[in-house]
Amino acid sequence: MISRLEETVQEVFDPKIHLACEPPTKKFTLEDLNLQPSPTSTKIAATLPFPILSLEGVRAYRRALFSQEVLHHCGGSPAPGTLTLRNAALYSTFIRDFWSHPDTMQLLSDAADVPLKIVMSTEIGHTNIQTKGGSVSEMVSQLNVEPQTTKVPLTEEDRAYNPLKGSSIIPWHYDSYPYVCVIMLSDTDGMLGGETYIRTGDGVPLKVEGPKLGWGVVLQGGEVEHLAARSMGVMERISTITSFCADVPGKYDSSYITNLRWYSDRPTLYKQWTEYRLEKMKREIEHLQEHIALSPTLSDVTQVQKFAQDQLSYLKRTARQLIPFEDCESIAEKYGSARSAFNLWEKAQTLDGFEEHVATVTPRTWQQGCDLWTDLIETQLAIQAGKTIESQRGRFKWSKERQFCMGDELLRQGLPEILLSWLDATGMYALVTS
Ligand SMILES: [Fe+2]
Structure with missing residues (x-):
């Protein structure tokens, strides 16, 4: 077993060692789910789980997450038994390099059938940890590089659990950003639940099994409404998530920072949100400039008018999401x-x-x-x-x-x-x- 004493050593991400890289065996299109496409959506709604991290990759990722540096700067607890780690890429080169490596990006883009781009660095490797303990330090003391294999006996109530009727871990919702990749960092043998349900066009939820250790799913979660079922029967459940948008000119994104604003470090979130939105607009402007430069004259004015309309609504959304700091604070206080x-x-x-x-x-x-x-x-x-x-x-x-x-x-x-x-x-x- 790898000792916690080694955890401060920064590991170098090596795709040959740490990636598993096998494409998903099945993808669901919006059409398969009887969902109408929107101007911002692309074809694939979700994939079945597929291998992304090797066992060595999982260990290295967990070692990076459980470093003193990451735990100290990134840890927070929204509820007893739940620990979240945000902004880990700022303190771990392994986590940053794994998600942004061209091989990883290629694997995930192929899975989504569209070139993907990480929305912002603060959204790399958002990690949810469910483990024993009430306080952050109690939960941290449970963490180890080797995934826990101890099982928790299932009760009758656990076995009868129906996420569509009882409480789900996250109720029906849309994600903040267009695409998400969720990777499982825990041993799921003996685990019950943990799957994702997607609301289809005819109202019947589609059940997508949760990924097993080192595997992940890609979901167009900003466009499809979904629910995450509670998981039972295991001592720990650790999933790590990165959000993406499509890196395609003319394809706008459906992002909002509504769900993040209340608990994030707002100055960091606002800066990265603004940079991400402006970068998209800059590329849109360059793309139109290149297109216009191809002809000696401009014959199609509607194209420019549509472009202006799109930029206006994109910019307006960008600005409206930035509720002034003092308003956020006074509203939260009141x-x-x-x-x-x-x-x-x-x-x-x-x-x-x-x-x-x-x-x-x-x-x-x-x-x-x-x-x-x-x-x-x-x-x-x-x-x-x-x-x-x-x-x-x-x-x-x-x-x-x-x-x-x-x-x-x-x-x-x-x-x-x-x-x-x-x-x-x-x-x-x-x-x-x-
Ligand atoms: Fe979600």
């Missing part, structure tokens, strides 16, 4: 986690006099002069024109009886923090929290 906004919003819509409450808040009384009011009118016009609406929680056609309002617009843009402030201004926050 209302707690922005995650509560989703349930409170559901409740608010059932209140008597909901529309009267909504009408009490106007551009004169709340967020005066803010662009969100213009955004709301634009979305209302698009709804009147019968258009499909892009949203942080998937695309939709407005079908409710009532008028689309500011609360809907804030959720559409993935701004639950501001939704809390708006709910308060309408008087509904006090009603749904009393």
Whole structure:
């Protein structure tokens, strides 16, 4: 067994030793799942698990994760028994080099049938660890380079568990970024659960088995709604995740930082988000310039107009996601986690006099002069024109009886923090929290 004393040695990533590199045996297209493609989606929805890291690769990856450097700088615990490690690539060259190596990128791009690009370095190797212990130090003391093989006896309740009916580890959702690769770093022999369910076009969830040790899946998680089932029967479950977008000119991405904003180091997240979005725009501009340069004159103005429209909405999304730091802080202080906004919003819509409450808040009384009011009118016009609406929680056609309002617009843009402030201004926050 490799001693924890060796863990400070920085290992060099070598694809010949650390990669397993076998393509997936099966991929599911959006069409296979009866899902309509969107302007930002590509063909493959998900793959079956396939080998990515060799056993030596798993050990080296775990050694890098469990180094004092990574544990010290990257560890956090959203709940007892769960440890997360973020931004590990900043402290581990092995982790950074593994994910960004051309051989790894090629394997994953082939799996997705589209050239992939890592969205930003802070999203390399986001790691979820489920193990024994309440505090970070108790959980860290359980970690070892060799994957745990001790089993936990399954109870009757475990065996009867149905993630589609009971609690799932992560309920139905869309990811923050277009593509994700999830690699399993734990021994899954004897494990029950841990699979991903994808909502298909006809409503029947497709079950994709969870990967085994060193294996991974590629999922177009920003475009397909999915759920992660709880896993049982094992002492530890460690999965590591990197997010990608398509590296293709003209193919925009469906990213939001809604789910990351509340618990990330915001100055780092905002910097990398802005750089990533601007880099994409720069390449789009260069691509159009190259295309225009091919002809002596410009004959197709619609192409330039469409380009401008796309850039405007891309830039607008980029900026709207950057809720000012002081607003994030004051909202968190006043209302707690922005995650509560989703349930409170559901409740608010059932209140008597909901529309009267909504009408009490106007551009004169709340967020005066803010662009969100213009955004709301634009979305209302698009709804009147019968258009499909892009949203942080998937695309939709407005079908409710009532008028689309500011609360809907804030959720559409993935701004639950501001939704809390708006709910308060309408008087509904006090009603749904009393
Ligand atoms: Fe997900």
